[in-house]
Amino acid sequence: MTQMAFYGIDTVRVVAEEGLLPGRLFAIEGTDGVGRSTQIQHLRTWLESSGYAVIDTGQRRSALAGRGIDEAKMGHTLGPLTMDLFYATDFVDRFENQILPALRAGFIVLTDRYIYSLMARAIVRGAEREWIKQVYGLALKPDAIFYLKIDLEPLVQRILRRGRFDYWESGMDMRLGDDLYESFVAYQTLLLQEFDHMTPEYGFQVIDALRPIPKVLADIQARMEPLLPAG
């Protein structure tokens, strides 16, 4: 059962609504290109074959704000504060309409990033730490947070194998470097520092993501299994 525990003010009134969340909430965190979605695919298959009902969710997938964010990112007028709150809207829409109903119905929820990436991105772009923490204070504490960690150098190589550097993943809006590569390095360095900062605070389980996919998967499975309803 997912505990009724929050980081701040439960303004959604989850506690008042219903007493029990028989499902499980697992957050998979990590920077861009670290292999989160691959792991989630494998975890989903594994959980379903064990008989669990699973849903997965991730950023910009809300019915309300997903498209709006995509459209806003195509232009050149999206400011950092506006971006922070647009993403928060997307998160809360999914929190209320996907995550909570699934937990109430006893599903295993796998979330590709949770509030931590959103907070890291906001802080790196200049948002006040206390402020963004208060905004996301409404979020439920997950049963576990798996942080797929990789150093900068191998991350760069992985991104290159995947394709070209992305404008936003490189933080080009922050003008940190002369070109995509320099900006990517500077931006991801800041993000990795922020994740390190958050690791003890939120109790991330650090997963060495440099290893081959099956090894990483087995590591997460071993940690997840005891937390499952039949565990």
Next chain:
Amino acid sequence: MERYGEHHFPGRLFVVEGVDGSGKSTQIALLRQWLVSEGYSVFFSEWNSSPLVKRTTSRGKKRQLLTPTTFSLLHATDFADRTEHDIIPPLKAGAIVLADRYSYTAFARDVARGVHPQWVRQLYQFAVKPTVAFYFRVPLDESLKRILGSRLDLKYYEAGMDLNLSTDPKKSFKLFQKRIVTEYEKMIEEFGLTVMDARQAITEQQLQMREIVRPFLRGLHRERQNHAGRWTITSAGNGAEQLVTRKRNGL
């Protein structure tokens, strides 16, 4: 991030608040005309008007996708975009910014919808503190008469239908407005709102507003047409000059 709450921008920010039908939009339009005719640079920003967020808001409203929390966040996103584009740059440039509704609207409406009062206040911490915030106070019966007398088509969220207060839109609107007024009344002291008696004649209210605003205009950039029809600049504390001086001094 700069916490804009306690700003020291060279410009001035005047905002109007109150329920629908309190006459605040009329008053700020008149104030704007006066300020422009006096030669000030005036920038106007209206609640819920960001082009970046507009389509998402209308999608949410049309399909009734909004909960009290996402309703609140979406309006905060809209407000953030206007803060970043319409409010802070003109204030830095030493202009006058006028806002029809401000963060207090969110505190009143969102809390009336059940959002936690402290959470929504934290959410808007980035808001610039207004030079003067006018609250147009009007008895509920009067504002309801003005609104309901002029139009019949109350929209779903506008009437607070999402709160299930009543299945009748008019009844729901009345109950919702009553909650909103209660929240506004609580804010007068909390935020030092300047209360205007909105039952008075329009001209009377406007004269009072100008008297309240006038002392804050000292030192602002101003352009005037002289006898020959030429524009002369009478300014002190120009925002751009301050910025150049600050940068030159390495501050």
